Amino acid sequence: MNKQITLAMGNGGEENNELISKIFYKAFKNDILEKSEDAAVIHGGELAFSTDSFTVSPLFFPGGDIGKLAICGTCNDLAMMGAKPKYLTCSVIIEEGFSTRELEKIVRSMKKELESNGAIVVSGDTKVVPRGSVDKIFINTTGIGEIVKKGISSNNISQEDIILVSRDLGRHGATIFAAREGIELSSTLESDCASLTHQVQALIEADVKITALRDATRGGVSAVLNEWAKQSNICIEVEEESIPVSEEVYGICEMLGFEAVNLANEGAFVLAIAKEDEAKALEVLHSFENSSNAVKIANVSDAYVGKVVLLSSYGTKRFLDTPTGELLPRIC
Amino acid sequence: MCLSIPSKVVELDLERNVAIVDTMGVKREAGLELMEEGDVKIGDYVLLHIGFIMNKIDEEDAMESLKVYNEILEKLDEEDRRQMVIDDDNCENRGA
Amino acid sequence: MSGLQLKDLYDGFRNPEVIQGFAKLIEQEAKKLSRPINIMEVCGGHTHSIMKFGLPQLLPDNINFIHGPGCPVCIMPKERIDHAYILAEQEDTILVTLGDMIKVPGSRGSLQDARAKGADVRFIYSPLDALKIAEENPEKKIIFFAIGFETTTPMTTALIDIVLKRKIKNIFFHINHVTVPEVMVELIDSRDEHVDSYNNRIDAFLGPSHVSVITGSKIYEKFPKEYNRPVVVAGFEPVDVMEAILMIVKQFTENRCELEIEYKRLVTHDGNLKAQALIENYFEKASLFKWRGLGNVPESGYKLRPQFADIDAERIYADLLPREEIEDHKLCICGDILRGMAKPDECTIFGTACKPQTPLGSCMVSSEGACAAYYKYGNLLK
Numbered sequence: 062m063n064k065q066i067t068l069a070m071g072n073g074g075e076e077n078n079e080l081i082s083k084i085f086y087k088a089f090k091n092d093i094l095e096k097s098e099d100a101a102v103i104h105g106g107e108l109a110f111s112t113d114s115f116t117v118s119p120l121f122f123p124g125g126d127i128g129k130l131a132i133c134g135t136c137n138d139l140a141m142m143g144a145k146p147k148y149l150t151c152s153v154i155i156e157e158g159f160s161t162r163e164l165e166k167i168v169r170s171m172k173k174e175l176e177s178n179g180a181i182v183v184s185g186d187t188k189v190v191p192r193g194s195v196d197k198i199f200i201n202t203t204g205i206g207e208i209v210k211k212g213i214s215s216n217n218i219s220q221e222d223i224i225l226v227s228r229d230l231g232r233h234g235a236t237i238f239a240a241r242e243g244i245e246l247s248s249t250l251e252s253d254c255a256s257l258t259h260q261v262q263a264l265i266e267a268d269v270k271i272t273a274l275r276d277a278t279r280g281g282v283s284a285v286l287n288e289w290a291k292q293s294n295i296c297i298e299v300e301e302e303s304i305p306v307s308e309e310v311y312g313i314c315e316m317l318g319f320e321a322v323n324l325a326n327e328g329a330f331v332l333a334i335a336k337e338d339e340a341k342a343l344e345v346l347h348s349f350e351n352s353s354n355a356v357k358i359a360n361v362s363d364a365y366v367g368k369v370v371l372l373s374s375y376g377t378k379r380f381l382d383t384p385t386g387e388l389l390p391r392i393c
Numbered sequence: 394m395c396l397s398i399p400s401k402v403v404e405l406d407l408e409r410n411v412a413i414v415d416t417m418g419v420k421r422e423a424g425l426e427l428m429e430e431g432d433v434k435i436g437d438y439v440l441l442h443i444g445f446i447m448n449k450i451d452e453e454d455a456m457e458s459l460k461v462y463n464e465i466l467e468k469l470d471e472e473d474r475r476q477m478v479i480d481d482d483n484c485e486n487r488g489a
Numbered sequence: 490m491s492g493l494q495l496k497d498l499y500d501g502f503r504n505p506e507v508i509q510g511f512a513k514l515i516e517q518e519a520k521k522l523s524r525p526i527n528i529m530e531v532c533g534g535h536t537h538s539i540m541k542f543g544l545p546q547l548l549p550d551n552i553n554f555i556h557g558p559g560c561p562v563c564i565m566p567k568e569r570i571d572h573a574y575i576l577a578e579q580e581d582t583i584l585v586t587l588g589d590m591i592k593v594p595g596s597r598g599s600l601q602d603a604r605a606k607g608a609d610v611r612f613i614y615s616p617l618d619a620l621k622i623a624e625e626n627p628e629k630k631i632i633f634f635a636i637g638f639e640t641t642t643p644m645t646t647a648l649i650d651i652v653l654k655r656k657i658k659n660i661f662f663h664i665n666h667v668t669v670p671e672v673m674v675e676l677i678d679s680r681d682e683h684v685d686s687y688n689n690r691i692d693a694f695l696g697p698s699h700v701s702v703i704t705g706s707k708i709y710e711k712f713p714k715e716y717n718r719p720v721v722v723a724g725f726e727p728v729d730v731m732e733a734i735l736m737i738v739k740q741f742t743e744n745r746c747e748l749e750i751e752y753k754r755l756v757t758h759d760g761n762l763k764a765q766a767l768i769e770n771y772f773e774k775a776s777l778f779k780w781r782g783l784g785n786v787p788e789s790g791y792k793l794r795p796q797f798a799d800i801d802a803e804r805i806y807a808d809l810l811p812r813e814e815i816e817d818h819k820l821c822i823c824g825d826i827l828r829g830m831a832k833p834d835e836c837t838i839f840g841t842a843c844k845p846q847t848p849l850g851s852c853m854v855s856s857e858g859a860c861a862a863y864y865k866y867g868n869l870l871k
Contacts (some may be wrong), residue, residue: 373543377546399498427761444615445615
């Protein structure tokens with residue numbers, strides 16, 4: 062491992078995983094942590110517990126802001142374990158000189174999103190640091206949720222399962238890139254930032270046999286599928302043609318040389334469900350506006366255990382690996 | 394090489410010597426420094442590379458290529474059908 | 490002109506049925522070949538396309554690819570990366586370059602490492618972005634580390650043109666542009682020297698897509714004429730590559746040796762004359778340029794003409810920039826891979842000590858390099 066921390070180590074991909082396992086897991090060793098789920102399952106399987114920090118730039122982007130993201134992010138992690146988000150903490154580190162009006166806007170966003178999730182903030186912390194010590198504002202939220210459906214785990218996926226995604230991919234990552242200074246693009250693309258609690262509850266209530274859920278944040282769907290393949294010791298075979306990508310995301314990917322499956326989402330999740338529940342699950346998801354184009358994308362096999370394979374529609378195949386490196390536009 | 398992509402010209406700003414190009418809903422400014430004056434018009438399809446228009450796409454040649462590809466597919470389909478008929482004729486299980 | 494939609498220009502050349510159609514036609518035609526043929530794709534974009542779309546899985550056994558040195562990031566010698574590193578470390582300096590370049594390690598580390606240590610290194614999407622950075626930082630020197638083949642060279646000269654016309658005083662250039670035909674000649678000559686088996690020759694070239702848009706196909710005329718190697722200039726979409734392969738195979742079965750253009754919608758014989766004039770105005774050929782893994786290739790690199798010394802960072806900082814060549818890792822066989830004499834998976838450190846995150850040789854550093862493409866896409870090749 063490098064002597065110095067590099068940006069790539071925060072990318073949600075391979076270098077990130079290496080950093081986490083070689084430094085953090087090594088020191089904090091315990092069974093719950095090593096399960097590497099979206100949220101920790103504690104207290105005899107009754108509660109889910111998760112934390113996340115938010116450093117997005119720009120703070121306000123089409124489709125959301127850092128506040129909305131901070132609430133969605135943690136609530137979604139809890140929802141991915143079949144839990145109802147209940148109590149959150151909110152810690153902020155603010156740069157000296159930051160606009161109070163902007164801070165109010167961010168906090169209003171957070172309030173709105175909390176209401177949508179049926180959760181409340183019960184504890185928090187605020188720090189202000191000298192100019193230059195952080196980039197405007199960093200937020201951490203930690204959440205506890207009540208597990209409604211037990212047993213959801215990324216370690217139990219089998220050949221009886223199929224893989225679905227809840228909507229078209231890459232919106233958040235593409236939007237952030239387009240909105241960033243230095244890459245002067247304009248588009249009507251919006252982040253997919255949204256809370257997923259209600260969709261998950263609806264799937265649970267409809268009695269869909271859910272094996273695993275994970276929201277596809279940093280590292281995109283690629284990262285999730287690779288984590289699942291390794292954690293459950295399976296091969297995930299993806300039909301390349303079935304991967305849903307909107308035209309605008311496609312356009313940005315072409316322009317900057319990205320693959321949509323590697324881009325972050327903040328309102329899309331991947332599901333591993335029992336084969337026979339495909340129609341039922343899709344019916345439930347299609348009834349929600351932000352999962353109206355949910356679709357099956359992959360089967361599970363034992364062809365190349367621990368790997369994800371992309372099957373093209375003209376008869377070729379290749380591995381889809383965990384993304385590595387900083388997400389830089391390719392040039393030539 | 395790699396990241397040269399087809400785009401459509403939607404606006405021209407000749408004072409600043411740039412065009413606004415559209416790639417499936419994503420708009421970007423592109424420099425006109427590599428094109429002769431008056432060469433690029435709104436509605437043209439162009440090749441975009443690292444912020445510049447590199448060349449115009451010859452629409453006739455593009456459509457010609459696509460037409461040829463369709464003909465290839467039709468010809469192959471036709472051959473497949475003829476082969477199926479032959480296989481059928483040669484099929485021993487066919488009743489007399 | 491009605492009828493053609495932008496989407497057609499993407500989908501039409503990625504149509505899975507057409508790809509399969511060409512695969513069939515190539516199979517039929519290749520049966521008539523008297524011996525296997527080796528096609529070198531010169532350009533990294535082609536290597537990437539070929540590997541990403543799994544095209545070798547669709548071709549018969551008697552058609553092989555030899556991956557060329559087609560990636561200007563990959564062939565950047567370590568000592569020149571060190572130049573960039575040193576320039577980035579200078580006071581009040583912002584080093585800007587195009588994306589992939591910041592990941593490549595020199596002997597001191599990569600530009601990313603320099604940035605982690607506090608240097609102001611920024612990747613830009615277009616040379617024009619340097620103008621904005623220069624405007625926002627008038628007290629700093631902006632050094633543009635320019636890389637790329639003939640595709641990217643005119644864009645650098647367009648920036649130079651603007652800098653000089655607008656009398657912008659804080660932008661400087663370190664030029665590392667390289668050219669394709671000279672290295673193609675070098676590859677043919679050096680392989681023919683090293684190779685005893687007829688089976689390892691480069692039999693034909695898949696000509697680069699976008700280099701050719703700028704230069705025109707005229708730069709390849711000598712290959713069929715003097716070297717007896719057919720060249721087909723191809724687009725980089727999978728349908729383009731498959732069509733071009735069919736055209737090459739047909740040249741062999743019909744006993745022809747010609748320069749042909751598959752990429753008709755963008756490539757002409759003469760190319761973009763305005764771009765060529767800009768290059769001619771500002772640049773001249775350096776007598777030698779070292780290609781990492783291959784050694785010095787004559788007349789294959791550009792430098793600023795002497796009258797532009799004032800903006801030439803290589804001249805201005807000459808006493809800080811090292812001249813000694815730096816060797817690659819002992820076990821690195823990139824030279825053989827770039828000449829097409831070995832495949833990436835034949836390298837003893839491929840995938841182990843040498844991977845995209847820790848590249849030891851030129852072919853692994855950029856996602857366009859043969860080893861990087863193999864690492865990412867090649868594991869399922871037959």
